Amino acid sequence: MLIGSRAADRAEATAAELNAAASVDTVAGRDNAACAAESDIVLIAVPWDGHADLLTGLKAELAGKVVIDCVNPLGFDKQGPFALPVAEGSAAQQAEALLPDSRVTAAFHHVSAVLLADLSIASIDTDVLVLGDDREATDQVRALADAIPGMRGIYGGRLRNAHQVEALTANLIAVNRRYKAHAGLRITDV
Amino acid sequence: MLIGSRAADRAEATAAELNAAASVDTVAGRDNAACAAESDIVLIAVPWDGHADLLTGLKAELAGKVVIDCVNPLGFDKQGPFALPVAEGSAAQQAEALLPDSRVTAAFHHVSAVLLADLSIASIDTDVLVLGDDREATDQVRALADAIPGMRGIYGGRLRNAHQVEALTANLIAVNRRYKAHAGLRITDV
8 A cells, every 4th residue: 555645755654654553564655646656546635725736736647547535625613614615516526627537436534533543443333435427436445445344335426416425524523522422424224 | 293284274184194194193284384383393394496485484483483494405317316506505594594583403304204104114223413503402303303213313513514414315315226225324433
């Protein structure tokens, strides 16, 4: 697995931390362009502020690749989180517009970073909604989610319905605050 | 429990059907204005097309009442369901704008009508996200959801975050089509 960053040395340092934490040696670091060029499936996990610039700069390297967008365009004020308007409709649709030669999907919006980082937790109790218009690509991403203990990858609709999945993160943050939880979603009857 | 309809005789007929189906005599019918005037908590369940007109006409009767909006503004085309834009942000925020003297909440967006109507089903496996800016009102609505076997009422954020909860119904319809299910949501870690 490759970790990308603007500077290769920062990516390498993060990869070394992950290898040490998990007692593996399977993670390596690259600058973002090399990371994208060498990968088949690329997860875009950046702050919304830098989303468009990052993708614009990686258009060539991401051509033909399965791209997973998990970015949640949110704002925060005194009343808590809220969904930011996005001209393209959603972060995922912005990715699709900027990466016409990539196979863009949207997934992993609601996975708690706190739980992921806690290696004492053996299983994370959540489903991962996977959106996209490319059946093969969404099937691959669903399989990735299935590989994480406790998670299931569930097809969640076309990319044009990504906005509400991204924005729902604001509601889950409200749940977390009220219930002192790391809330996730399960889809019932599936 | 009162059922409202534009015409009192239609409401009375539906109430009689419900009483017969459930072997009770606790449901009665009224025209919408009488229904709203006699109730403490009013669930607005109408097609999006008629939402604004209905609420505008019931402003006086709904003053001071807890209003639960469960309306999902959706469109459908060849590619399936999608969220309609709403000038006020969401159906719930439109209700709040039209009913300034009511205590508007949003809830019950994702409950399957098919499952609700099937009296052979003893319990419905879903949580109900309850949104609103009035703590006492959302607590009352959560208690209503808790009273339905299998359901939990979970606080899901302020009314300004209602759009994505309404729109998520489009994703659940996509889930239902793919998996031949009546999908619901569970919030994990709560």
